[in-house]
Amino acid sequence: MLVGLRPTVHDLGPDPSLAASPRALIETPNEPATGPSQHVLSAVLRSVRLSGSVQFCFAPRGAWQTDDKPALAALAPGRAGALPFHIVVEGQCWLRAKGREITLGPGDVVAFPFDDGHQLGAGSGGRTILPIADLPPRPWSRLPVLRYGQDAAEGAPAVELLCGYLLCDALGFGPLRRALPDLLLVRGSEAGPWLRATIAQIAAEARAPRAGGVAVLERLSEVTFIELLRHRILTAGPGATGWLAALAEPRLARCLALIHDDPARDWTVAALAAASGQSRSALTARFATALGTSPMRYLRDWRLHLARVALSTGRRPIAAVALDAGYGAEAAFCRAFARSFGLPPAAWRQAAQGGA
Numbered sequence: 001m002l003v004g005l006r007p008t009v010h011d012l013g014p015d016p017s018l019a020a021s022p023r024a025l026i027e028t029p030n031e032p033a034t035g036p037s038q039h040v041l042s043a044v045l046r047s048v049r050l051s052g053s054v055q056f057c058f059a060p061r062g063a064w065q066t067d068d069k070p071a072l073a074a075l076a077p078g079r080a081g082a083l084p085f086h087i088v089v090e091g092q093c094w095l096r097a098k099g100r101e102i103t104l105g106p107g108d109v110v111a112f113p114f115d116d117g118h119q120l121g122a123g124s125g126g127r128t129i130l131p132i133a134d135l136p137p138r139p140w141s142r143l144p145v146l147r148y149g150q151d152a153a154e155g156a157p158a159v160e161l162l163c164g165y166l167l168c169d170a171l172g173f174g175p176l177r178r179a180l181p182d183l184l185l186v187r188g189s190e191a192g193p194w195l196r197a198t199i200a201q202i203a204a205e206a207r208a209p210r211a212g213g214v215a216v217l218e219r220l221s222e223v224t225f226i227e228l229l230r231h232r233i234l235t236a237g238p239g240a241t242g243w244l245a246a247l248a249e250p251r252l253a254r255c256l257a258l259i260h261d262d263p264a265r266d267w268t269v270a271a272l273a274a275a276s277g278q279s280r281s282a283l284t285a286r287f288a289t290a291l292g293t294s295p296m297r298y299l300r301d302w303r304l305h306l307a308r309v310a311l312s313t314g315r316r317p318i319a320a321v322a323l324d325a326g327y328g329a330e331a332a333f334c335r336a337f338a339r340s341f342g343l344p345p346a347a348w349r350q351a352a353q354g355g356a
Contacts, residue, residue: 036257040247041233043260044176055164055217056135057089057206060148063126066119084165085111085225086120088188089203091159093122097183107188107199111228113171113180122159131163142209143217162206162217166225169312172341173305175291175298179243184228195227246290251278255287259299263306264324269295300326304340307333311345312352318345 086095088108095102095110097118104110104120112118131146171177188196202220205213233244246252255276259267272295273283287295303325310321322333322345338344343351 036250036253039257040253040260041230043257044170044173054138055143055162055214055221056131057143057145058131058161058163059145059158060122060129061158062149063121063123064129064148065121065126066129066131082165083111083113083168083171083225085109085163085221087162087199087202087224089160089162089199089206091122093120093159093161095120102185105188107191107196109184109186109188109191109195109199109224109228111184111225112182113177113184114182120161140214143206143213145206160203160206162202162221164221166221168225169305169309170229172308174301175243175246175293180232184232186228186231190231191227195224195231198224198227242291246286249286249290251276251283252286252290255283255295256298259295259302263299263303264326266326267296267299300336301340304337307337307345308341308348311349318349321345 086104086109088104088106090106092103092105095104095118097112129148134146135144171180186195188199191199198220202217202224205216205220233247246256255272255278258272258275269280269283273280276283278286283295287293287298291298293301307321307325310316310324311318318334319330322330325333327333327336334344337348341348
């Protein structure tokens with residue numbers, strides 16, 4: 001917005017062309033038409049809910065390294081879908097994971113969908129830092145800032161990171177989870193303007209905490225992870241397999257869009273095939289090849305995932321959730337849910353809403 005410029009309103013009197021119809025003419029921006037893969041992506045991203053999180057600022061100086069154990073998992077014992085992440089606010093450090101070493105710089109965002117052990121560090125031969133052990137007891141009213149080696153004479157410049165984990169419901173959806181790599185990385189140079197602005201806001205909130213800052217950082221971290229997912233999905237190359245490959249196949253993507261747009265509909269294989277312009281046999285073969293499942297099993301898995309999200313975030317009766325998931329009998333829903341997630345719905349809800 002340009003400061004000092006105000007919209008000008010001209011009173012031109014009544015327009016005779018509008019006399020028969022008082023409805024306004026609405027102009028929309030010129031945007032590329034969205035395809036079925038974008039519909040599927042939007043549906044899945046809508047189910048990305050932050051059910052818990054922890055963030056802290058980590059600011060070491062000199063030569064240092066963290067332990068190689070997945071220490072962030074210690075902050076979320078027994079919680080499924082815990083996804084550690086690091087956002088580099090300032091400086092550079094190295095990251096080692098599964099025998100691979102990369103350098104991280106300002107604006108880089110890295111996340112670990114499978115909570116794999118990894119190390120961060122700067123220089124070589126530095127002291128081992130255990131930031132998890134140094135965190136104050138929770139809950140926190142302000143973002144903890146852990147500083148190490150504040151003497152500038154120690155050598156390497158300061159590094160500043162926002163570290164933590166997210167509890168993400170979307171990781172419970174098998175096809176998406178199987179499509180993710182061990183490490184999600186978006187470089188600051190690759191990030192679009194919106195993601196760069198979000199990271200800048202995270203840095204500002206971490207450096208100058210204000211009232212409600214912990215809640216603000218939770219929301220900013222959530223949308224940052226959504227951007228990581230979107231970047232991964234939209235930049236998947238021709239060699240992509242599984243769910244990403246399915247999104248790139250037009251007829252399969254059309255069928256997935258139908259399922260994700262209206263999961264409560266009483267779909268059959270014949271109806272999905274007809275609506276997506278292919279035969280039943282062709283649709284079944286494409287699902288088996290790209291996703292290793294059948295159309296109806298995929299539909300069931302998506303419905304159960306949505307039920308899982310509903311149980312984690314709301315208080316609707318289990319019978320109503322079961323009906324939305326396509327189960328006429330609550331007992332049948334409870335059995336299917338327990339087979340998929342290891343707990344019956346009531347126990348799942350109690351565990352999920354018991355606090356991060």
